[in-house]
């Protein structure tokens with residue numbers, strides 16, 4: 001049967017963690033990874049047989065040591081971007097509740113950033129449309 005997806009479409013899930021003061025969490029990709037030094041929203045690839053929500057809960061635990069409830073993740077928006085060797089489809093969720101304080105468990109530097117200052121942090125090209133949407137949401 002023909003897949004409804006392009007064979008090279010990579011499904012990625014990512015979280016916009018929001019503190020009560022409106023700041024959001026960015027993680028800086030460590031040396032040795034593609035896009036090292038750029039800032040991104042924590043998350044990663046969906047693996048078979050995960051749902052996007054369970055994949056994001058797993059990634060947030062692996063990367064940040066936090067626990068989130070998959071059914072409390074709030075769908076926000078997505079980006080669809082041609083990359084060199086694949087097509088990125090990244091769905092983003094708003095996360096306002098989690099257990100434990102986030103720590104960079106994979107060598108990432110973390111930063112809580114007011115929405116108004118997000119454009120000071122260099123991000124992968126696919127993330128550019130997200131900044132004005134988050135600023136519109138959080139003011």
Ligand SMILES: Nc1nc2c([nH]c(=O)n2[C@@H]2O[C@H](COP(=O)(O)OP(=O)(O)OP(=O)(O)O)[C@@H](O)[C@H]2O)c(=O)[nH]1
Pocket residue numbers: 012013014033034035039040041042043044045088090124125126127
């Ligand atoms: N988590 C996350 N990934 C992003 C963002 N923007 C963006 O282009 N990506 C891309 O989406 C993919 C995420 O998968 P990943 O985090 O598992 O990728 P990775 O390079 O760490 O791969 P690896 O875990 O296999 O080493 C990467 O190609 C990454 O560059 C973002 O804001 N957050």
